[in-house]
Amino acid sequence: MAKVNCKECDAEIPVPDDSMQGEIVTCPDCGESFELVKSGNEFSIKPAQVVGEDWGQ
Amino acid sequence: MKVGVIGASGFVGGELLRLLVTHPKVEVSMVTSRQKVGEYVHRIHPSLKSFINLTFSDFDIDKLTDKCDLIFVSVPHGKSNKIVNDLFKRGIKIIDLSADFRLKNPDDYVKWYGWEHPYPDMLAKSVYGVPEFHREEIKNAQLVACPGCMAVTSLLALKPLIQNDVLDTEHIVVDSKIGSSGAGGQAGSATHHAMRYGVIRPYKPAKHRHTGEIEQELNLLNNKKIHVSMTPHAVNMVRGILTTNHAFLKKEISELELWKLYRNMYGKEVFIRLIRDKNGIYKFPDPKFVIASNFCDVGFDIDEDNKRIVAMSASDNLMKGAAGSAIQNLNVMAGFDEMTGLRFTPVTPV
Amino acid sequence: MKVGVIGASGFVGGELLRLLVTHPKVEVSMVTSRQKVGEYVHRIHPSLKSFINLTFSDFDIDKLTDKCDLIFVSVPHGKSNKIVNDLFKRGIKIIDLSADFRLKNPDDYVKWYGWEHPYPDMLAKSVYGVPEFHREEIKNAQLVACPGCMAVTSLLALKPLIQNDVLDTEHIVVDSKIGSSGAGGQAGSATHHAMRYGVIRPYKPAKHRHTGEIEQELNLLNNKKIHVSMTPHAVNMVRGILTTNHAFLKKEISELELWKLYRNMYGKEVFIRLIRDKNGIYKFPDPKFVIASNFCDVGFDIDEDNKRIVAMSASDNLMKGAAGSAIQNLNVMAGFDEMTGLRFTPVTPV
Numbered sequence: 001m002a003k004v005n006c007k008e009c010d011a012e013i014p015v016p017d018d019s020m021q022g023e024i025v026t027c028p029d030c031g032e033s034f035e036l037v038k039s040g041n042e043f044s045i046k047p048a049q050v051v052g053e054d055w056g057q
Numbered sequence: 058m059k060v061g062v063i064g065a066s067g068f069v070g071g072e073l074l075r076l077l078v079t080h081p082k083v084e085v086s087m088v089t090s091r092q093k094v095g096e097y098v099h100r101i102h103p104s105l106k107s108f109i110n111l112t113f114s115d116f117d118i119d120k121l122t123d124k125c126d127l128i129f130v131s132v133p134h135g136k137s138n139k140i141v142n143d144l145f146k147r148g149i150k151i152i153d154l155s156a157d158f159r160l161k162n163p164d165d166y167v168k169w170y171g172w173e174h175p176y177p178d179m180l181a182k183s184v185y186g187v188p189e190f191h192r193e194e195i196k197n198a199q200l201v202a203c204p205g206c207m208a209v210t211s212l213l214a215l216k217p218l219i220q221n222d223v224l225d226t227e228h229i230v231v232d233s234k235i236g237s238s239g240a241g242g243q244a245g246s247a248t249h250h251a252m253r254y255g256v257i258r259p260y261k262p263a264k265h266r267h268t269g270e271i272e273q274e275l276n277l278l279n280n281k282k283i284h285v286s287m288t289p290h291a292v293n294m295v296r297g298i299l300t301t302n303h304a305f306l307k308k309e310i311s312e313l314e315l316w317k318l319y320r321n322m323y324g325k326e327v328f329i330r331l332i333r334d335k336n337g338i339y340k341f342p343d344p345k346f347v348i349a350s351n352f353c354d355v356g357f358d359i360d361e362d363n364k365r366i367v368a369m370s371a372s373d374n375l376m377k378g379a380a381g382s383a384i385q386n387l388n389v390m391a392g393f394d395e396m397t398g399l400r401f402t403p404v405t406p407v
Numbered sequence: 408m409k410v411g412v413i414g415a416s417g418f419v420g421g422e423l424l425r426l427l428v429t430h431p432k433v434e435v436s437m438v439t440s441r442q443k444v445g446e447y448v449h450r451i452h453p454s455l456k457s458f459i460n461l462t463f464s465d466f467d468i469d470k471l472t473d474k475c476d477l478i479f480v481s482v483p484h485g486k487s488n489k490i491v492n493d494l495f496k497r498g499i500k501i502i503d504l505s506a507d508f509r510l511k512n513p514d515d516y517v518k519w520y521g522w523e524h525p526y527p528d529m530l531a532k533s534v535y536g537v538p539e540f541h542r543e544e545i546k547n548a549q550l551v552a553c554p555g556c557m558a559v560t561s562l563l564a565l566k567p568l569i570q571n572d573v574l575d576t577e578h579i580v581v582d583s584k585i586g587s588s589g590a591g592g593q594a595g596s597a598t599h600h601a602m603r604y605g606v607i608r609p610y611k612p613a614k615h616r617h618t619g620e621i622e623q624e625l626n627l628l629n630n631k632k633i634h635v636s637m638t639p640h641a642v643n644m645v646r647g648i649l650t651t652n653h654a655f656l657k658k659e660i661s662e663l664e665l666w667k668l669y670r671n672m673y674g675k676e677v678f679i680r681l682i683r684d685k686n687g688i689y690k691f692p693d694p695k696f697v698i699a700s701n702f703c704d705v706g707f708d709i710d711e712d713n714k715r716i717v718a719m720s721a722s723d724n725l726m727k728g729a730a731g732s733a734i735q736n737l738n739v740m741a742g743f744d745e746m747t748g749l750r751f752t753p754v755t756p757v
Contacts, residue, residue, distance in 0.1 A: 031450060032336070033336060103696045104700075339453040347454070403454035407646055
């Protein structure tokens with residue numbers, strides 16, 4: 001399985017082989033979400049707009 | 058490996074037994090308690106029914122050293138040092154859960170505990186029982202002093218920052234919150250359910266004795282004199298600690314750099330988990346997710362406006378804060394895998 | 408052995424995963440949840456961080472039956488029967504944690520749950536998942552229906568009395584007390600902390616759906632029609648059940664005889680402990696001493712004046728009341744020792 005490095009915390013994010021351009025992946029360590037960018041069969045990521053949940057205490 | 062437990066009628070002693078009776082490499086051969094001599098262990102700790110058939114025996118040093126390879130001492134602070142000293146002379150391995158051998162400098166006992174240490178020469182022979190700080194020394198130690206519960210929790214959050222010298226070491230505020238089992242099993246007005254329920258009770262806002270250990274261990278990491286300003290609070294929980302460590306950064310540091318600092322330090326530690334989640338609802342460490350496990354969850358946030366870092370850590374005061382650390386130290390001393398008898402998933406919700 | 412868990416985002420599903428990830432004979436190969444597809448399991452169940460790296464996948468029956476030897480179904484009552492029926496046709500072993508296959512008689516589904524069972528022919532194929540009642544049948548079952556949490560706790564207290572026919576079977580009062588995790592993970596006004604905290608809230612004082620199971624299983628023990636009058640209460644606890652079963656004796660019976668009745672019935676059961684202590688402070692079963700374990704503690708007292716027996720039983724609603732029983736059933740079905748992956752000392756105090 002391919003891997004990309006999270007821009008937020010530098011953890012490895014696994015990228016399933018059947019992933020597609022534009023798909024959203026989440027970093028298992030810091031929960032940041034990224035949009036997959038596919039060039040050839042290489043993957044890279046760019047920040048994705050995800051509404052974070054909040055306790056709203 | 059045969060072990061004995063001295064002073065096993067309290068919460069910490071009970072938690073120690075709870076872990077020992079299912080530890081695959083250990084057999085509990087003796088359990089002593091001055092007040093409960095002759096009583097079945099499972100009648101004092103009913104949850105252990107069907108796991109242990111021993112009765113409490115009186116303290117007999119010959120029997121103990123004869124029947125045990127290692128002894129846990131879990132008696133109140135101030136009462137432990139004589140027992141430990143006598144056992145030490147017999148050459149047996151000791152894990153002490155009291156505060157009596159945590160500090161290296163004899164003067165610190167007067168300063169933080171208010172009593173003169175009767176065996177100052179022993180202090181150099183004891184190792185502060187946090188493998189994430191002193192793993193190599195613990196391997197060869199005959200005497201290991203388990204840490205104070207809030208101390209170890211705070212230390213684990215601060216270590217990467219102090220060791221990498223990114224903090225102003227004069228203004229470190231440790232604001233901790235702890236459950237009622239941290240006050241020990243003795244009955245008293247402070248622990249009466251009707252008066253303990255639902256409180257957020259600051260106690261010893263200054264000069265709390267765990268401060269001594271925290272400063273001692275942080276100073277070893279960074280030869281500057283570190284000052285820690287600690288205030289604990291008793292909160293409406295039975296188990297659990299959250300320490301919120303407020304510190305001021307000496308220089309700009311990005312979240313990415315902080316992640317690297319923490320991951321380089323703790324990446325291989327089986328009992329430290331880094332908790333910092335941008336978008337989920339569980340963003341930072343919370344004792345809710347470590348209860349009954351030996352984990353210390355560590356996380357951080359940056360307050361740019363005030364150049365402040367908030368390093369948070371959560372543990373179970375009876376586990377990583379006491380009995381869990383004792384077993385982890387046993388594993389290190391005996392050369393077992395550190396998770397032996399400690400591979401527990403936290404119990405959530407509870 | 409590879410297992411899958413369908414519907415693992417709630418409390419029971421989370422508890423099931425908590426037990427499965429440290430079960431020595433089992434590997435979790437698939438975890439599904441309709442609402443959380445693609446999400447890491449440990450971000451929904453943070454306590455499982457470092458124990459599992461899976462993400463929730465969508466429900467795909469081909470993948471499930473291909474990758475798993477046995478499947479746990481942990482979806483809300485009423486939603487489970489279709490999934491179980493489809494899986495059953497594929498010949499795969501199923502442990503269902505919902506109420507959808509607990510009752511044998513189709514009419515009882517209308518009476519107790521208010522809906523017609525869509526697969527009445529399946530009811531004969533499912534076994535009521537309490538090994539202390541149906542161990543032999545569970546061994547060869549393809550479909551096991553785990554019991555209701557209060558039902559199993561009450562049943563275990565009453566079984567010796569009903570089977571030995573010492574009770575008037577018309578006046579059995581089951582007064583149960585249960586923690587908030589028993590209401591499931593869904594948010595709602597009833598579970599909002601501010602309104603749930605500190606209550607002793609009777610709910611469904613009559614016709615509670617667990618009554619159907621209790622009567623069904625007791626009738627099997629004693630061919631007379633047994634009537635059970637059950638009233639549950641939500642109390643200020645997260646985990647734990649205490650059932651207080653009030654019943655009236657048909658004939659005089661001594662404490663000694665009662666001890667024999669219970670010991671003959673449960674002497675060899677690893678998850679039943681008899682708790683009745685004349686002089687200690689812990690005299691009767693109390694959920695405080697079973698939390699996070701699969702034990703059901705059973706005890707009794709006799710009220711001579713009223714010829715009444717008070718049979719008490721305590722369990723952890725998420726363990727023996729749900730996920731613990733599911734693992735116990737797995738062990739029976741797979742021929743493992745019943746304590747495999749369940750040999751936990753209760754966590755006390757918590």
